[in-house]
Amino acid sequence: xxxxxxxxxxxxxxxxxxxxxxxxxxxxxxxxxxxxxxxxxxxxxxxxxxxxxxxxxxxxxxxxxxxxxxxxxxxxxxxxxxxxxxxxxxxxxxxxxxxxxxxxxxxxxxxxxxxxxxxxxxxx
Amino acid sequence: xxxxxxxxxxxxxxxxxxxxxxxxxxxxxxxxxxxxxxxxxxxxxxxxxxxxxxxxxxxxxxxxxxxxxxxxxxxxxxxxxxxxxxxxxxxxxxxxxxxxxxxxxxxxxxxxxxxxxxxxxxxxxxxxxxxxxxxxxxxxxxxxxxxxxxxxxxxxxxxxxxxxxxxxxxxxxxxxxxxxxxxxxxxxxxxxxxxxxxxxxxxxxxxxxxxxxxxxxxxxxxxxxxxxxxxxxxxxxxxxxxxxxxxxxxxxxxxxxxxxxxxxxxxxxxxxxxxxxxxxxxxxxxxxxxxxxxxxxxxxxxxxxxxxxxxxx
Numbered sequence: 016x017x018x019x020x021x022x023x024x025x026x027x028x029x030x031x032x033x034x035x036x037x038x039x040x041x042x043x044x045x046x047x048x049x050x051x052x053x054x055x056x057x058x059x060x061x062x063x064x065x066x067x068x069x070x071x072x073x074x075x076x077x078x079x080x081x082x083x084x085x086x087x088x089x090x091x092x093x094x095x096x097x098x099x100x101x102x103x104x105x106x107x108x109x110x111x112x113x114x115x116x117x118x119x120x121x122x123x124x125x126x127x128x129x130x131x132x133x134x135x136x137x138x139x
Numbered sequence: 140x141x142x143x144x145x146x147x148x149x150x151x152x153x154x155x156x157x158x159x160x161x162x163x164x165x166x167x168x169x170x171x172x173x174x175x176x177x178x179x180x181x182x183x184x185x186x187x188x189x190x191x192x193x194x195x196x197x198x199x200x201x202x203x204x205x206x207x208x209x210x211x212x213x214x215x216x217x218x219x220x221x222x223x224x225x226x227x228x229x230x231x232x233x234x235x236x237x238x239x240x241x242x243x244x245x246x247x248x249x250x251x252x253x254x255x256x257x258x259x260x261x262x263x264x265x266x267x268x269x270x271x272x273x274x275x276x277x278x279x280x281x282x283x284x285x286x287x288x289x290x291x292x293x294x295x296x297x298x299x300x301x302x303x304x305x306x307x308x309x310x311x312x313x314x315x316x317x318x319x320x321x322x323x324x325x326x327x328x329x330x331x332x333x334x335x336x337x338x339x340x341x342x343x344x345x346x347x348x349x350x351x352x353x354x355x356x357x358x359x360x361x362x363x364x365x366x367x368x369x370x371x372x373x374x375x376x377x378x379x380x381x382x383x384x385x386x387x388x389x390x391x392x393x394x395x396x397x398x399x400x401x402x403x404x405x406x407x408x409x410x411x412x413x414x415x416x417x418x419x420x421x422x423x424x425x426x427x428x429x430x431x432x433x434x435x436x437x438x439x440x441x442x443x444x445x446x447x448x449x450x451x452x
Contacts (some may be wrong), residue, residue, distance in 0.1 A: 017228035018229075019228055019230060020227065020228035023228065023230055023233050026227045026230060030224055030227055031224075034216050034220035034223070037216055038212065041212040041216065042212055066233055067240055068240065069234055070234055070241065071234035076249065076260070077260045077345065077346070078252075078253050078259045078261065083251075083253060084250070085246045088261065090241055091245060091249065091262045092240075092244065092248070092265070093240070095262055095265050095266045098262075098266060099273065101350070103280060106281055106283075109288055110284055110288065113292050114291065116291070
């Protein structure tokens with residue numbers, strides 16, 4: 016273990032959240048719960064990016080009173096990346112949910128094992 | 140004789156009901172009632188057949204494999220978590236200034252951003268001026284997601300116009316004229332729309348911008364639909380509206396930003412004034428681009444809602 020684990024406890028929390036989401040993805044059979052797991056992973060990444068851009072004692076990157084010094088504002092780039100991530104996450108979630116609805120209409124179940132069993136029986 | 144044959148024909152065609160009236164009592168068939176025991180017996184039989192005859196249930200090997208899979212998955216997640224935590228423990232300390240993230244790129248955005256883009260909000264200046272093609276890609280991602288959801292979930296009207304489809308139509312089942320919801324919506328929806336427009340128009344001056352403002356307006360539209368039903372929204376929002384708004388907003392974004400990048404790259408004079416910093420009408424292209432992004436996001440949110448709710452606008 017390195018020296019900065021306690022100082023970086025926010026990043027550590029985000030990594031643990033990431034693994035919780037990943038375990039959700041692996042352990043649950045229900046498709047909706049898998050999508051929830053993927054969304055937890057997304058949120059953990061936003062937390063990580065926001066913490067990477069933060070600087071102690073600095074304020075939000077909106078110019079006030081004409082002050083334009085690096086010592087006054089936090090890093091604006093990770094904020095933009097979080098915005099990108101949120102948009103992509105919304106699109107991917109909507110796509111996955113609509114695919115799930117189609118699967119449910121075809122097989123009348125959300126259980127992934129059941130669906131793959133039926134697929135095998137149909138010879139696809 | 141003729142009367143008798145007529146009567147016989149009527150009887151054959153089952154048109155003369157008077158023959159039966161006295162003969163038997165016409166009565167609706169009662170629904171078949173099952174006792175609790177027979178239901179349980181039936182379920183047991185079905186499970187028995189499933190397990191023993193067709194072996195569809197889980198055999199012992201499958202159960203063991205499933206347990207092994209779960210243990211392996213938990214071990215894998217623990218391993219990944221351990222490695223990530225080691226990586227985090229070697230990262231530079233959170234909140235320190237001297238780390239590789241705070242390099243000359245962010246310094247340039249902070250120190251020159253206001254003069255070069257005219258936006259007081261440095262993040263908006265970054266995503267809609269320096270990195271505008273990135274945001275264009277995001278808007279396109281949203282549009283493509285809308286199109287895919289439309290393909291997957293839209294109800295095919297020509298294919299199945301029968302009554303069963305009509306019964307499944309959500310519109311007939313949804314609660315109508317909920318007084319509390321309608322009164323609340325009358326107050327809330329205009330306020331939500333105003334707030335969303337405020338957030339979009341002040342994107343270059345304060346926190347917010349096209350994405351958040353568009354999401355707020357989309358939420359207002361969804362509240363309006365929930366309160367007043369689809370009959371009212373159909374008057375101003377159909378599939379054609381969605382198409383026209385998304386495509387014209389994306390096209391305007393593409394053309395405006397292409398012009399800006401073309402003049403910037405070839406060192407030509409750009410005819411878009413940056414204006415006075417801090418005013419609403421300032422910072423060149425950022426305000427129209429914010430409006431475009433806001434329109435795309437609002438339309439996308441509302442389309443997602445309509446598609447998931449009932450498969451049409």
